[in-house]
Amino acid sequence: MIALSSQRRRLQRKVDAVPFWWHSIDLGNGVVTPGHKSPDTLRREFDALALPDLRGRSVLDIGGWDGFFAFEAERRGAARVAVLDHYMWSMDSPGQQAYWRRCKAEGVAPQPYHETEFWHPDTLPGKRGFDLAREALGSAVEPIVADFMSCDLAGLGRWDIVLYLGVLYHMEEPLSALRRLEAVTGELAVVETEAIVVPNLEHEALWRFFPGAELNGDISNWWAPNLAALLGALRAAGFASAHPLAAPPAALLAAPGGPHHYRLTAQATTS
Numbered sequence: 690m691i692a693l694s695s696q697r698r699r700l701q702r703k704v705d706a707v708p709f710w711w712h713s714i715d716l717g718n719g720v721v722t723p724g725h726k727s728p729d730t731l732r733r734e735f736d737a738l739a740l741p742d743l744r745g746r747s748v749l750d751i752g753g754w755d756g757f758f759a760f761e762a763e764r765r766g767a768a769r770v771a772v773l774d775h776y777m778w779s780m781d782s783p784g785q786q787a788y789w790r791r792c793k794a795e796g797v798a799p800q801p802y803h804e805t806e807f808w809h810p811d812t813l814p815g816k817r818g819f820d821l822a823r824e825a826l827g828s829a830v831e832p833i834v835a836d837f838m839s840c841d842l843a844g845l846g847r848w849d850i851v852l853y854l855g856v857l858y859h860m861e862e863p864l865s866a867l868r869r870l871e872a873v874t875g876e877l878a879v880v881e882t883e884a885i886v887v888p889n890l891e892h893e894a895l896w897r898f899f900p901g902a903e904l905n906g907d908i909s910n911w912w913a914p915n916l917a918a919l920l921g922a923l924r925a926a927g928f929a930s931a932h933p934l935a936a937p938p939a940a941l942l943a944a945p946g947g948p949h950h951y952r953l954t955a956q957a958t959t960s
């Protein structure tokens with residue numbers, strides 16, 4: 690009992706020493722990381738992906754950050770799981786967030802974060818959470834430190850299931866990104882993204898462009914598609930089929946004006 694609680698205190702101290710957590714991850718012994726995304730949110734988000742049985746499958750989580758989705762895939766029996774990331778792993782997140790808040794308060798657009806003093810690809814300060822969670826869980830999830838837009842796809846290989854969650858709208862070239870996604874997908878890719886509804890124009894494939902920091906004051910947001918644009922882009926990228934997991938909210942379709950924003954999840958298959 691005493692050994693367990695001292696183990697727990699040691700783990701809690703390590704969790705507290707990580708300056709920023711994006712994901713709440715249950716590390717066991719009653720220790721849950723204090724993520725920006727709560728355990729309830731993450732459970733809902735995972736369920737909303739409507740993934741098939743993961744037992745024995747390979748899963749690649751592109752832009753997986755602290756790794757919640759990858760660790761969960763491993764817990765559900767996936768045979769091989771990896772997180773590929775580099776951007777937030779290279780970031781001093783507390784510094785970058787304070788900078789973002791300052792810019793917002795002053796009404797100026799931030800510099801691209803990878804051109805600021807908060808970018809440290811040499812020491813990867815933003816990967817500490819993933820590393821600690823992996824160690825505490827005794828996990829075999831593989832970290833792949835790489836920019837998905839420039840890494841060698843042949844070396845990465847194909848994975849049965851590929852998660853691309855919260856990443857697409859950060860891409861300057863979303864169609865190229867989806868082509869690369871198709872190239873590493875064996876069976877199924879799941880794309881979750883910021884999306885738009887423009888009432889009465891849902892039949893058109895529309896992308897909203899954010900030349901500066903218009904979306905949430907965040908300079909790293911570039912494009913948000915409507916449903917027709919995302920499905921069309923997935924097919925143009927080479928996927929055999931693509932479908933949304935939920936229709937755009939009826940309230941937004943009926944709301945005056947627009948574009949209105951929501952989060953859209955779609956699945957795309959290679960055959």
Ligand SMILES: C[S@@+](CC[C@H](N)C(=O)[O-])C[C@H]1O[C@@H](n2cnc3c(N)ncnc32)[C@H](O)[C@@H]1O
Nearest residue numbers: 752753754774775776777836837838854855856
């Ligand atoms: C909004 S976060 C989403 C994190 C996680 N997938 C989730 O849904 O909770 C976007 C993630 O994409 C990563 N990312 C952005 N551009 C990337 C790129 N070119 N290659 C790999 N990862 C990238 C960021 O580092 C960050 O971890």
